[in-house]
Amino acid sequence: MHLYAIGDIHGHLGLLEAAHDLIAADMARHGTGQIIHVGDLVDRGPDSRGVIDHLIQGQARGEDWVVLKGNHDRMFTRFMNDPAEPEPGLRSEYSWLHPKLGGATTLASYGVAKAADRPVPKVYSEALAAVPDAHRDYLSTLPTLHLAGDCVFVHAGLRPGVPLDQQTETDLIWIRDAFLIEAESFGPLVVHGHTAIDHATHYGNRINLDSGAAYGGPLSAVVIEGREAALLTPQGRRKLPRPAPMLFRNA
Template identity: 80%
Template sequence: MHLYAIGDIHGQLGLLQAAHELIAADMARHGPGRVVHVGDLVDRGPDSRGVIDFLIRGLSRGEDWVVLKGNHDRMFSRFIANPHEPEPGLRAELSWLHPRLGGADTLRSYGVANAGDRPVAKVHAEAIGAVPAEHLAFLAARPTLHLAGDCAFVHAGIRPGVPLSQQVERDLVWIRDPFLQATESFGPLVVHGHTVVDAATHYGNRLNIDSGAAYGGPLSAVVIEGREAALLTPTGRLKLIPAH
């Protein structure tokens, strides 16, 4: 059994399409497999709307895809529901429309301009009219954990010492430490994004595939067989050797 995973997309539709082309080429050689997207579909990049449209279309035509929720997807949904409700995973001085978060870039892809520079109430009213209900329903329905093969796929990570069945959404989409510092086995190989690394990295107990597409880096697509993984490249598979 082999599985595929794609890292944090952040509105980079062209990179997402290219990642799926790499996966299609690998499937042509090795057979079909499920594709898991580890979340952060939106923010910072230029075409969050296009990314969501692409994923909805793929799922509607029956592609064997899983699309998880990331913290940025959660912030988008929560802004539309109530722009004044604090996000528990975010520092109090920040908001989804802060330039560091990229919410204004997402709203721009829906035709809402200058969202970071105008009163929140006006921006929110425009967003309500601009974001399709289908997109909001899609984001609301995203799971936060997917188990397949020897892997647990999540956006950010899991809280060490807590059974998978008892993990909470805030940790699954926001956690860094103590997850990133843990060296013990989590049971399954945890495949995640959320924390940017220079290149997809296998740590033995976890596999981080957020290679910084939000900041001009590549969008990583990997293939996983058992607990072994390889980065997909235009010239084929590049095995990822565990760092520990």
């Protein structure tokens, strides 16, 4: 059995299509497998709308794709429900429209211009008119955890010591330090994104797929067989390094 996984997309439709092409080429050689996307479909990149359309259309035509919810996806959903509602995982000095988070770029992909520079009520009114209900419904109903093979797939990670069925959504899409410093096994191999590093890396108890597409880095696609993984490249599979220094950004 093999599984495929794709890291944080952040509005980069071209990178997502290229990742799917790499997977298709690998499937042609090794057989089909399920594809899991670990969340953060939106923000920072130029075409969040196109990314969501691409994923909705693929699942509608029967592709064996799992799409998980990331913290940026929930921030988008929460803004569309009520821009004044606080996000539990976000520092109080930030809002989704803060330039550091990229919400304005997501709204720009729907035709709502300069969202970070105008009054929120006006932006919100335009967003309600511009963002399709189908996109809002899709993001709000995305799962936050997926079990397959020897792996558990989540966006951010797991709270150590907490059973899978008792993990909170906020931890699954936001957790960092307590998860990242944990050296013990979580049981299943945890496959996640959320914390941007230089390249997809296997740490033994977890695999981090966020190779920084949001910051100009690549979008990683990997194939997982058992508890081993390989990065997919135009030249074929390349075994993931393990371990590597945890050089990550805080945004």
